[in-house]
Amino acid sequence: xxxxxxxxxxxxxxxxxxxxxxxxxxxxxxxxxxxxxxxxxxxxxxxxxxxxxxxxxxxxxxxxxxxxxxxxxxxxxxxxxxxxxxxxxxxxxxxxxxxxxxxxxxxxxxxxxxxxxxxxxxxxxxxxxxxxxxxxxxxxxxxxxxxxxxxxxxxxxxxxxxxxxxxxxxxxxxxxxxxxxxxxxxxxxxxxxxxxxxxxxxxxxxxxxxxxxxxxxxxxxxxxxxxxxxxxxxxxxxxxxxxxxxxxxxxxxxxxxxxxxxxxxxxxxxxxxxxxxxxxxxxxxxxxxxxxxxxxxxxxxx
Amino acid sequence: xxxxxxxxxxxxxxxxxxxxxxxxxxxxxxxxxxxxxxxxxxxxxxxxxxxxxxxxxxxxxxxxxxxxxxxxxxxxxxxxxxxxxxxxxxxxxxxxxxxxxxxxxxxxxxxxxxxxxxxxxxxxxxxxxxxxxxxxxxxxxxxxxxxxxxxxxxxxxxxxxxxxxxxxxxxxxxxxxxxxxxxxxxxxxxxxxxxxxxxxxxxxxxxxxxxxxxxxxxxxxxxxxxxxxxxxxxxxxxxxxxxxxxxxxxxxxxxxxxxxxxxxxxxxxxxxxxxxxxxxxxxxxxxxxxxxxxxxxxxxxxxxxxxxxxxxxxxxxxxxxxxxxxxxxxxxxxxxxxxxxxxxxxxxxxxxxxxxxxxxxxxxxxxxxxxxxxxxxxxxxxxxxxxxxxxxxxxxxxxxxxxxxxxxxxxxxxxxxxxxxxxxxxxxxxxxxxxxxxxxxxxxxxxxxxxxxxxxxxxxxxxxxxxxxxxxxxxxxxxxxxxxxxxxxxxxxxxxxxxxxxxxxxxxxxxxxxxxxxxxxxxxxxxxxxxxxxx
Numbered sequence: 001x002x003x004x005x006x007x008x009x010x011x012x013x014x015x016x017x018x019x020x021x022x023x024x025x026x027x028x029x030x031x032x033x034x035x036x037x038x039x040x041x042x043x044x045x046x047x048x049x050x051x052x053x054x055x056x057x058x059x060x061x062x063x064x065x066x067x068x069x070x071x072x073x074x075x076x077x078x079x080x081x082x083x084x085x086x087x088x089x090x091x092x093x094x095x096x097x098x099x100x101x102x103x104x105x106x107x108x109x110x111x112x113x114x115x116x117x118x119x120x121x122x123x124x125x126x127x128x129x130x131x132x133x134x135x136x137x138x139x140x141x142x143x144x145x146x147x148x149x150x151x152x153x154x155x156x157x158x159x160x161x162x163x164x165x166x167x168x169x170x171x172x173x174x175x176x177x178x179x180x181x182x183x184x185x186x187x188x189x190x191x192x193x194x195x196x197x198x199x200x201x202x203x204x205x206x207x208x209x210x211x212x213x214x215x216x217x218x219x220x221x222x223x224x225x226x227x228x229x230x231x232x233x234x235x236x237x238x239x240x241x242x243x244x245x246x247x248x249x250x251x252x253x254x255x256x257x258x259x260x261x262x263x264x265x266x267x268x269x270x271x272x273x274x275x276x277x278x279x280x281x282x283x284x285x286x287x288x289x290x291x292x293x294x295x296x297x298x299x300x301x302x
Numbered sequence: 303x304x305x306x307x308x309x310x311x312x313x314x315x316x317x318x319x320x321x322x323x324x325x326x327x328x329x330x331x332x333x334x335x336x337x338x339x340x341x342x343x344x345x346x347x348x349x350x351x352x353x354x355x356x357x358x359x360x361x362x363x364x365x366x367x368x369x370x371x372x373x374x375x376x377x378x379x380x381x382x383x384x385x386x387x388x389x390x391x392x393x394x395x396x397x398x399x400x401x402x403x404x405x406x407x408x409x410x411x412x413x414x415x416x417x418x419x420x421x422x423x424x425x426x427x428x429x430x431x432x433x434x435x436x437x438x439x440x441x442x443x444x445x446x447x448x449x450x451x452x453x454x455x456x457x458x459x460x461x462x463x464x465x466x467x468x469x470x471x472x473x474x475x476x477x478x479x480x481x482x483x484x485x486x487x488x489x490x491x492x493x494x495x496x497x498x499x500x501x502x503x504x505x506x507x508x509x510x511x512x513x514x515x516x517x518x519x520x521x522x523x524x525x526x527x528x529x530x531x532x533x534x535x536x537x538x539x540x541x542x543x544x545x546x547x548x549x550x551x552x553x554x555x556x557x558x559x560x561x562x563x564x565x566x567x568x569x570x571x572x573x574x575x576x577x578x579x580x581x582x583x584x585x586x587x588x589x590x591x592x593x594x595x596x597x598x599x600x601x602x603x604x605x606x607x608x609x610x611x612x613x614x615x616x617x618x619x620x621x622x623x624x625x626x627x628x629x630x631x632x633x634x635x636x637x638x639x640x641x642x643x644x645x646x647x648x649x650x651x652x653x654x655x656x657x658x659x660x661x662x663x664x665x666x667x668x669x670x671x672x673x674x675x676x677x678x679x680x681x682x683x684x685x686x687x688x689x690x691x692x693x694x695x696x697x698x699x700x701x702x703x704x705x706x707x708x709x710x711x712x713x714x715x716x717x718x719x720x721x722x723x724x725x726x727x728x729x730x731x732x733x734x735x736x737x738x739x740x741x742x743x744x745x746x747x748x749x750x751x752x753x754x755x756x757x758x759x760x761x762x763x764x765x766x767x768x769x770x771x772x773x774x775x776x777x778x779x780x781x782x783x784x785x786x787x788x789x790x791x792x793x794x795x796x797x798x799x800x801x802x803x804x805x806x807x808x809x810x811x812x813x814x815x816x817x818x819x820x821x822x823x824x825x826x827x828x829x830x831x832x833x834x835x836x837x
Contacts, residue, residue, distance in 0.1 A: 028399055031660075032658075032661070034495075035708070036488060036708065037709070037710040044712075047713065048712050052655065080491055087412065090414065166308045167309070167411040242408040252404075262663075271663055273397075276392070278394060280385070281384065281509075282508060297621055299625075
């Protein structure tokens with residue numbers, strides 16, 4: 001029962017931490033434009049062009065391509081395109097790590113699906129449910145092996161690359177070590193006790209049916225689940241939360257090329273920001289804590 | 303060079319944190335492929351060292367006076383800390399808070415950014431010039447002194463650092479070892495922007511402590527706001543100078559050229575970088591030839607500040623940026639123009655079109671357009687009679703970072719060159735992947751102490767390599783190669799590095815703007831607008 005509670009708590013911590021961080025970023029004040037080209041939704045993204053290349057661009061309808069954004073985002077998310085193009089030695093390590101984790105997320109989705117089927121009485125012997133069980137096992141093992149290789153390769157680089165050593169803190173080693181330990185433990189536990197991930201499916205079924213008294217069926221698998229649960233809770237509390245903050249990096253900064261137009265939704269938000277009192281101490285600003293941004297920006301310099 | 307300089311070493315008192323020796327520098331193509339052909343780089347003198355903080359590297363950009371006492375040191379450190387806190391407060395830094403927080407919190411420390419940086423590469427991969435080095439210093443200070451639980455967790459979370467006067471003084475200097483070109487940000491797999499962090503450090507120092515490079519502050523933005531232009535030209539002087547330019551242009555092209563001033567209701571308010579009027583008068587002159595012959599209803603403004611498009615606040619002070627931008631807008635509103643067109647100046651383009659955009663609410667948002675766009679329209683419209691054979695010499699194009707990578711204005715200037723320059727060839731890489739000229743973020747006008755030599759040897763080195771490669775097939779004394787740089791600051795930097803290496807004499811490389819090439823091809827004008835003489 002304690003294991004079930006820990007898993008529930010881990011999932012809750014994960015959801016709350018991601019939700020809180022995303023909300024904190026979302027509610028931040030509007031910022032000045034700081035885009036970086038190519039901007040994927042622009043019709044001239046192929047060469048990095050923008051609407052500012054057009055004559056009287058302010059009189060023309062704004063073009064924003066969702067497909068263009070997907071063309072920019074999907075290769076970045078799935079294949080870490082920027083790393084592939086700019087740091088190939090690291091990509092050989094980072095790509096299997098991240099792609100392995102994506103496969104494992106898919107594996108957990110399949111396991112969840114199987115657990116629901118199990119609650120509805122599926123036997124997983126032949127037929128559709130049998131196929132699901134086989135595919136789940138295959139995906140799980142591929143994900144575990146690929147991610148484990150990637151995590152080990154990344155940790156190896158952190159420990160051996162001289163250029164990285166001065167920028168490697170204990171937290172980096174701990175993070176990678178934690179992930180690698182969780183993956184290795186899973187390989188060991190499921191390899192020894194649950195090669196078809198049947199026990200795991202049963203555990204997930206118990207979780208979604210709130211049957212917290214159901215035994216896991218293997219002490220080793222229980223330990224792997226425990227470590228995995230703790231890892232799920234830990235990741236969003238660290239800089240590894242870039243798995244979702246990257247969305248803000250791209251959509252809210254690099255690709256945020258929306259111009260200010262009279263009466264647009266951003267205008268009142270900016271006007272509110274401009275009314276805030278300024279406390280910078282630079283003598284040239286003559287900020288007294290009462291003057292706001294507009295007061296200072298419109299004051300003559302003599 | 304000591305390749306093992308750790309982030310925390312910035313706090314440790316030593317004669318000099320790092321040094322770049324001649325043999326460390328990135329090699330150059332012929333005729334500069336032997337280090338003995340590189341001009342010498344004078345070291346800082348003892349007198350210069352006595353004047354200002356110098357312990358970062360081989361040069362001084364800002365020249366912060368040495369504190370006179372321990373109390374003064376402590377006070378400066380306290381002020382720095384106070385500024386650091388304000389950098390992360392919405393009321394004091396709402397305009398950059400979200401991008402800054404994202405970049406501070408998510409660096410994976412993978413060093414992918416390093417190889418994208420022309421300064422890091424040109425210095426022979428000096429660890430202090432990594433884009434991530436200064437960011438990491440600020441990040442550690444932020445984690446330790448600003449973030450909750452900082453002192454308890456910072457060493458584990460992000461590595462330790464000591465805050466003292468040495469750290470502060472070196473960090474101030476280090477913020478002026480980055481051109482803010484943001485090429486590094488383009489390559490980051492997580493989206494971290496070390497250029498932004500350098501920009502924010504500069505802001506902290508000026509907005510809280512009044513510390514900035516004199517050339518861009520006292521002699522730049524402040525002077526512009528006081529007398530009308532960073533060149534020191536008052537409204538009367540600028541009109542006089544333009545009158546002389548009109549006379550000169552009329553003689554050169556063979557018909558009368560008359561600059562239009564303060565025309566109410568004109569379609570276009572054209573704003574030049576006033577440095578052009580002083581240093582390269584043929585550039586504004588060529589602009590007015592083109593606009594006059596194309597029948598464009600344009601005007602200049604003789605209001606203080608509005609005849610100088612520069613906006614140095616872009617690099618170090620949000621408030622100064624806003625003040626100058628508002629002056630430009632006020633002039634446009636006073637004249638009732640339909641749009642502002644910005645001349646050949648990259649940072650003026652970005653400051654007024656992009657960075658100031660969101661503070662220009664309501665009626666302040668006068669449309670702004672790039673001169674590249676207007677010139678493209680004129681050249682393609684057939685309004686000018688052009689003979690490309692007059693430009694029958696190798697031409698390459700420098701992409702100003704502000705205009706290209708940071709605004710996406712890539713093709714208009716190329717469309718023009720493809721039409722008027724039959725021997726146009728691209729640099730490698732180019733467009734949004736270009737390299738900075740090495741003069742970006744104010745460096746082009748900064749020559750204190752021996753900082754000019756740092757620019758020629760390090761920040762401008764990659765661009766020199768690119769230019770030499772572009773003209774590699776025609777690099778010989780007496781050749782005619784034209785380096786087209788549609789940006790005043792870039793031209794200043796290119797002039798300095800070409801002169802420093804004698805590239806005009808050895809390779810025949812002349813630099814200039816885009817409009818000069820257009821006028822050079824105009825059949826209405828006398829031939830030979832471009833004079834193949836060093837200037």
